[in-house]
Structures are given as structure tokens and as C-alpha cells.
Amino acid sequence: MPEPDGTFSRRQGLTRQFYARSFDGKQMRGIIVLDFSNEALNQILLAQRGRWDPQENLWVFEDGTNYIVSPDGTYSNIATFSRQELRLPRAPLELAQEIRSPEEMNIRELKHYIEVIASSGDLQRVRRLQVSLNQKYAIPFACLAFTLIGVPLGLRPQRTGSSLGLGISVLIIFAFYVLLFITQALGQIGTLGPAMAAWLPNLICAAVGLGLLYRANQ
Numbered sequence: 001m002p003e004p005d006g007t008f009s010r011r012q013g014l015t016r017q018f019y020a021r022s023f024d025g026k027q028m029r030g031i032i033v034l035d036f037s038n039e040a041l042n043q044i045l046l047a048q049r050g051r052w053d054p055q056e057n058l059w060v061f062e063d064g065t066n067y068i069v070s071p072d073g074t075y076s077n078i079a080t081f082s083r084q085e086l087r088l089p090r091a092p093l094e095l096a097q098e099i100r101s102p103e104e105m106n107i108r109e110l111k112h113y114i115e116v117i118a119s120s121g122d123l124q125r126v127r128r129l130q131v132s133l134n135q136k137y138a139i140p141f142a143c144l145a146f147t148l149i150g151v152p153l154g155l156r157p158q159r160t161g162s163s164l165g166l167g168i169s170v171l172i173i174f175a176f177y178v179l180l181f182i183t184q185a186l187g188q189i190g191t192l193g194p195a196m197a198a199w200l201p202n203l204i205c206a207a208v209g210l211g212l213l214y215r216a217n218q
Contacts, residue, residue, distance in 0.1 A: 016088065020050070027051045031061060033088070042069055047084070058087045102132040110136065127194065131187040134198030135180075142176065145202045148209025152216035176201055 021030025031050045035043035047064030061084045068077040102110055114129045149172055179201040187197025 018088070031064070033086075042071075043067065044069065045084075045086075053085075056085070058085050060085055102129055107133065107136050127190060128188045130194035131184055131197050134187075134194045135184070138198040138202055139180075141202055142205070145205035145209060146172065146176075148206050149212060150209075152209070152212035172205075176205055179204060 016036060017034040019032040019034075020028035022028070028050045029048065031045070031047040033043075033045040033047075035045070044067040045061065045064060046067075047061035049062045051060055052058075053060050062082065064081055064084065066077075066079045066081065066084070067075055068079075070076040102113070105113060110129065110133050114126055114133065117129060118126050150169075153168060183192060183197045183200045186192040187194050192200070
């Protein structure tokens with residue numbers, strides 16, 4: 001059965017798809033709503049305009065057409081309307097209003113954005129955003145992992161030029177970001193959990209640093 005918001009069911013998957021050609025901040029134009037709430041597509045709504053009514057907590061569509069589709073794919077009914085109200089979730093409006101990338105959002109904003117995406121049923125996008133959210137916590141701690149690597153390198157006798165140390169530093173940073181890219185991709189496809197995908201580069205660098213520190217103390 002569909003969820004109460006009529007958008008997503010774990011058994012059925014996506015139950016409605018909402019498309020709009022443009023959005024001016026208040027009103028959407030060129031709207032198409034595909035209804036998958038039954039096993040087969042059973043309704044297509046086309047509307048010239050649409051807006052969210054916060055008082056009634058519903059969508060108001062204007063100047064449109066409803067196409068009722070039978071299971072065999074034929075149109076069983078076609079009806080035009082000048083105004084139609086539907087109780088669909090508010091998620092399409094919030095998605096249209098949010099134009100920034102996850103990297104530009106702070107943690108609170110990104111958490112809210114993930115909730116909006118989750119209500120629309122796009123679990124793959126939710127997983128990608130959860131990886132980005134965990135990276136906002138993990139990346140600031142990368143400096144500690146770099147410190148653990150840098151301390152034992154700094155304790156080594158300076159029998160070579162400073163250019164070698166600079167080269168090693170650049171190599172370490174490059175390796176870290178390659179590892180970050182790989183684990184991020186693995187997290188986005190579900191091979192790793194979001195938290196593991198974000199924190200694994202730090203853990204690996206910290207382990208390398210501790211190993212170097214142990215050897216330097218021998």
C-alpha cells in the first residue's frame with residue numbers, strides 16, 4: 001500500500017512522479033503528474049499552472065487535463081478542468097525552492113534537504129546525500145590524520161633536502177583525496193554505508209600515521 005503521503009511505498013516503490021517546466025518562486029508551469037499508485041499507470045495529469053496552498057495543505061492545478069489510463073494502456077476517460085485540487089506531498093515545492101548543491105549547505109540545511117528527498121521516495125539520491133552529510137563531519141578531522149603522519153616524518157633525521165618532505169606531503173594529500181573519491185563512490189552505490197564511506201579515509205590515514213609513529217619510536 002502507498003504511504004500516507006501518497007508518494008512512496010517500500011513494496012511498490014515510486015507511486016507518483018512530478019514534473020514542472022519552470023518555477024518562479026510561487027507558481028509552477030507546464031506541470032505533468034504521473035500516478036503509479038496502482039500496479040499500472042492509471043492517471044496522467046497535465047496542467048498549465050500549479051501552486052501550493054499552505055492553508056489547505058494541498059496543490060491547486062489550473063487549466064489542465066486528466067487522462068485516466070486502463071490496465072491495457074488505453075485511455076478510458078479524458079477530462080479537462082479549469083481548477084483541480086489534489087492532496088499531494090509538499091516535497092516538489094521544497095525541491096524546486098532548493099537550488100544550492102549539498103556542498104553549499106550547512107549540516108542543518110542538508111539534513112532537512114535529505115528529509116525532503118526521502119519523502120519523495122528517491123532512495124538512491126538520499127544515499128548520495130547521506131554520504132555528503134557524513135563527509136561534512138569527517139573531513140574536518142582529516143587534519144588530525146595528517147598530523148599523525150607528519151609527526152613521525154618530522155622526527156626523521158634531516159639528511160635529505162626539504163624538497164623530499166614537500167614531495168611526500170603532496171603525495172599523502174593526493175592519496176587521501178583519491179581514497180576519499182573511491183570511498184565516496186562506494187558509499188553512493190551502497191557498497192559502503194554512508195558513515196563508513198565518509199570516515200574510512202581518515203581511519204586509514206590515522207592507521208598509517210600510528211604505524212609510522214610506532215616505527216619512529218623503535
